Amino acid sequence: MTRKIRWGVLGCAGIAVKAVIPAIQSSRLGRVTAIASRDPGKATQVAARFGIDRAYGSYEMLLADPDIDAIYNPLPNHLHVPLTIKALQHGKPVLCEKPIALNAAQAGELAAAQRAAGLPVAEAFMVRxxxxxxxxxxxxxxxxxxxxxxxxxxxxxxxxxxxxxxxxxxxxxxxxxxxxxxxxxxxxxxxxxxxxxxxxxxxxxxxxxxxxxxxxxxxxxxxxxxxxxxxxxxxxxxxxxxxxxxxxxxxxxxxxxxxxxxxxxxxxxxxxxxxxxxxxxxxxxxxQYREQADTFAASVLSGTPLDTGLEDAIANMxxxxxxxxxxxxxxxxxx
The missing domain is CATH 3.30.360.10 (Dihydrodipicolinate Reductase; domain 2)
Structure with missing residues (x-):
């Protein structure tokens, strides 16, 4: 049986609910097992809709969950870098929505945190x-x-x-x-x-x-x-x-x-x-969202570097x- 990674989702953004969570739930290599929102009721509602096991009322509680293998971060743009760095500090690889940061300097700070953690981080340009x-x-x-x-x-x-x-x-x-x-x-x-x-x-x-x-x-x-x-x-x-x-x-x-x-x-x-x-x-x-999720999951499972990593994201910024x-x-x- 193919091992699947256990995803945690930060927030209930429209792109997550409409496209990414359904794609992960139907993917070969992953399943969303936890979701967090500052509004606990919203997290519970989305969890029930998609068969997600756990709903948290804070991002920190989800990041501390030892049973989560990877994080999807679709939060508003100003939270991409700080929450992705927090996830890395908790030992979690991160697929982060675009744009990866608010500027290239911020993206560079994230790259430094990624190198220190030694974990995959990717910018979610699903079209590629x-x-x-x-x-x-x-x-x-x-x-x-x-x-x-x-x-x-x-x-x-x-x-x-x-x-x-x-x-x-x-x-x-x-x-x-x-x-x-x-x-x-x-x-x-x-x-x-x-x-x-x-x-x-x-x-x-x-x-x-x-x-x-x-x-x-x-x-x-x-x-x-x-x-x-x-x-x-x-x-x-x-x-x-x-x-x-x-x-x-x-x-x-x-x-x-x-x-x-x-x-x-x-x-x-x-x-x-x-x-x-x-x-x-x-x-x-x-x-394309399912293909993106499986590509990222394959990197997490195999330890193989991503074809498109943070250097590409920094160049875009x-x-x-x-x-x-x-x-x-x-x-x-x-x-």
Whole structure:
């Protein structure tokens, strides 16, 4: 019988309840056995819903539980680093939601704690675990669209609830932290490189103080570019186009791919504007959250280092830091 790790979940965040807990409960290598919330009633309710054995009224009680093998941290952004460090101090590996920190310096503090503990810590960019992104990276590497020079991305949704953590600037809300980080991460994933400089425009909500509309441009080595727009107050949209010298690759549902339906990659050699060179590659259904959980669990069980660790997370935060600085300075900034 395959051993499964016992997960503890910090908080009852929407992403945990809607996607991650169900994915872990159906995964090959793990099961959620404890959940904690500062609201004990909420923890008890979620535990009953998903068949979780233990519900705690504090994060500290869960972290002290000797029967927990790993922690999933989906708390608001300002609690990612301090609670992940606490988990490491209790001997628990951590899968932490993105962004891993509020800046690269914080991420560096976490990396120091991770090295001291000698335990796995990963940033939860679930999209990198979906077969459509792995296939997209392979197609780029194979030269199917020639030399890739540009990536364009849009990720937006509409949310104007002041109580939502995404609209609270003091705890890390805003569009760049919430969804713009996907553009930075996946461009780095496809280019297999880090950007050399960044420039950004931001429009902030006058009430919340968060960036509700951000557009950024990242320059990568060899003149390659990422151009993206993200927003927390525009119509729901997701789109990725990868442009090469001999064609383009489109990912129609790049970030919230359905777990129960196939996804499609679209290749077009650009022979005309009517789709004469269009080819569709169907990707079988996959739960990217389940794939992420099993990848992390496999590392915990085997002791094998993760392919994507905190150094990658720090590099992502450096690029995000540069975008924030650029929005203030009005100039190009180096990560």
């Amino acid at each position: 675990h979906h077969p459509q992104w792995k296939k997209a990276r392979a197609l780029v590497a194979e030269g199917r669209i020639g030399e890739v020079k540009a990536i364009q991305m849009i990720f937006s949704y509409y949310l104007d609830d002041p109580a939502n953590v995404r609209n609270q600037a003091d705890i890390g809300g805003g569009g760049l932290f919430d969804v713009g980080c996907y553009a930075v991460s996946t461009a780095r994933f496809l280019f297999c490189a880090d950007p050399a400089r960044a420039i950004a425009l931001m429009e902030r909500d006058p009430l919340f103080g968060t960036d509700r509309l951000t557009s950024g441009l990242l320059e990568f080595p060899e003149g390659r570019q990422l151009a993206f727009t993200c927003s927390t107050q525009l119509a729901l949209t997701q789109k990725v186009t990868v442009l090469g010298t001999r064609g383009r690759l489109e990912i129609p549902i790049p970030f919230n791919a359905p777990a129960d339906k196939p996804t499609v990659l679209v290749l077009d050699d650009g022979r005309d504007l009517a789709g004469g060179g269009r080819e569709e590659i169907v990707i079988e259904p996959a739960d 450096r690029a995000i830091d540069a975008l924030f600085r650029s929005a203030v300075s009005g100039h190009w900034e180096e990560p």
